[in-house]
Amino acid sequence: MANVIIVGTQWGDEGKGKIVDLLTDKVSLVVRFQGGNNAGHTLVVDGDKFIVHLIPSGILHPRIKCLVGNGVVVDPEVMIMEIENLRARGVKITPANLMLSEKAHLIMPYHKALDLAREGRKGKAKIGTTGRGIGPCYEDKAARNGIRAVDLLDRKTLLAKLRTNLDEKNFVLENYYGVKPLSRARIAREAARWAEFLAPFLGNVVLEIDKAAEKGRHILFEGAQGTHLDLDHGTYPFVTSSNPVAGTVCAGAGLAPGRIDAVIGLVKAYTTRVGAGPFPTELKDKVGRHLGRRGQEFGSTTGRPRRCGWLDAVVLQESRRLNGMDYLAVTKLDVLTGLDQVRICKAYKLDGKRIGHIPADIAAFARCEPVYETLPGWKEDISEAKRIEDLPDAARRYLDRLSELAGVPLGVVSVAPDREKSIILHDPFA
Numbered sequence: 001m002a003n004v005i006i007v008g009t010q011w012g013d014e015g016k017g018k019i020v021d022l023l024t025d026k027v028s029l030v031v032r033f034q035g036g037n038n039a040g041h042t043l044v045v046d047g048d049k050f051i052v053h054l055i056p057s058g059i060l061h062p063r064i065k066c067l068v069g070n071g072v073v074v075d076p077e078v079m080i081m082e083i084e085n086l087r088a089r090g091v092k093i094t095p096a097n098l099m100l101s102e103k104a105h106l107i108m109p110y111h112k113a114l115d116l117a118r119e120g121r122k123g124k125a126k127i128g129t130t131g132r133g134i135g136p137c138y139e140d141k142a143a144r145n146g147i148r149a150v151d152l153l154d155r156k157t158l159l160a161k162l163r164t165n166l167d168e169k170n171f172v173l174e175n176y177y178g179v180k181p182l183s184r185a186r187i188a189r190e191a192a193r194w195a196e197f198l199a200p201f202l203g204n205v206v207l208e209i210d211k212a213a214e215k216g217r218h219i220l221f222e223g224a225q226g227t228h229l230d231l232d233h234g235t236y237p238f239v240t241s242s243n244p245v246a247g248t249v250c251a252g253a254g255l256a257p258g259r260i261d262a263v264i265g266l267v268k269a270y271t272t273r274v275g276a277g278p279f280p281t282e283l284k285d286k287v288g289r290h291l292g293r294r295g296q297e298f299g300s301t302t303g304r305p306r307r308c309g310w311l312d313a314v315v316l317q318e319s320r321r322l323n324g325m326d327y328l329a330v331t332k333l334d335v336l337t338g339l340d341q342v343r344i345c346k347a348y349k350l351d352g353k354r355i356g357h358i359p360a361d362i363a364a365f366a367r368c369e370p371v372y373e374t375l376p377g378w379k380e381d382i383s384e385a386k387r388i389e390d391l392p393d394a395a396r397r398y399l400d401r402l403s404e405l406a407g408v409p410l411g412v413v414s415v416a417p418d419r420e421k422s423i424i425l426h427d428p429f430a
């Protein structure tokens, strides 16, 4: 039995969907524990592309049960749409293979309205949120005003909570942001539909995890976003409103700390960032465009072009400290193919001084300049490589250096989008 956590080590979009999907063969449960439909996990099977935002990436495997933990914020509209879309493409989804925690907080229409109204007001100080209502929903959770999935089962409680919340939100929307208030009757009608559709999927995720663990089953915990978007440890305020670090699995899914067996850190072979915030290794030149084009770097949730840059080992080292990664899964190595040289940032220069960490002061982080190590590139097609020995010397050297600078051994290397196109050096469930 092994409980394995997969986390993003950068700013999200490291390719978690593919790696989770790849490692699911031996697991019984795949569990999400934070974030919401601001995530977008792309799965490619036999050339067919599936994007899931809320439902865990294991959903394509008929044997696996997918759990959405209490730490996730769930837009019921999106959950229903995802279930319906997957069903339309032949994926069977029933309460036997999908469970939503009764304790998960619901993203309500007023959360989305507030998210958009606030971003609109911020002008140049925009965070670049996905506009999915994530922040406002977590705010209500912390303020103890939230509506939870379990409330869908009790219409009277739900309507009472809706009234209190909406009175306040509409006041702010109308009087502070100058936007149209939302109709309570309409939300109440929609909520009746959510309740009917989602009620069979509601359950006790903690019990489900405990049962599987007691039976010695393998469980995979699927993180969303990335370590540097963490509300506490990320590049605040350019972060999301949850904690994508590995330890969140305890609070966000109810796994006891002693039951964590391994943490796998996902690393894209270069760096991307979507939304605003400092990004020391960003490339606005031909190489940046190469990475964006070859890597198809467009947000799977918003479609926005992602900012691209060289790999940043300072970012990876911070992730190692925070997540305690046992192995790295490197994705999109093939995107670097064709470049004459490849670079890794191994430290920053801040006001003339060399530093090896990310400063807490965001203005100081914005002044950090990367100190690079340059390595030779490779031109050979690597997409058919099955073993690490099949890779060109330069690609191997790059991987070795990445791993060395991060201080974490390699576990998986992905060489093309399809699930099969991966070199597995260490299977955490073997």
Ligand code: IMP
Pocket (backbone or CB within 6 Å): 011, 012, 013, 038, 039, 040, 127, 128, 129, 130, 131, 132, 133, 134, 135, 224, 225, 226, 229, 238, 239, 240, 241, 274, 275, 276
């Ligand atoms: P929010 O989570 O929608 O509030 O967005 C806050 C910041 O996190 C923005 O910069 C988003 O672009 C970024 N973000 C949120 N989710 C993801 C993700 O799954 N991948 C990459 N960036 C994300």
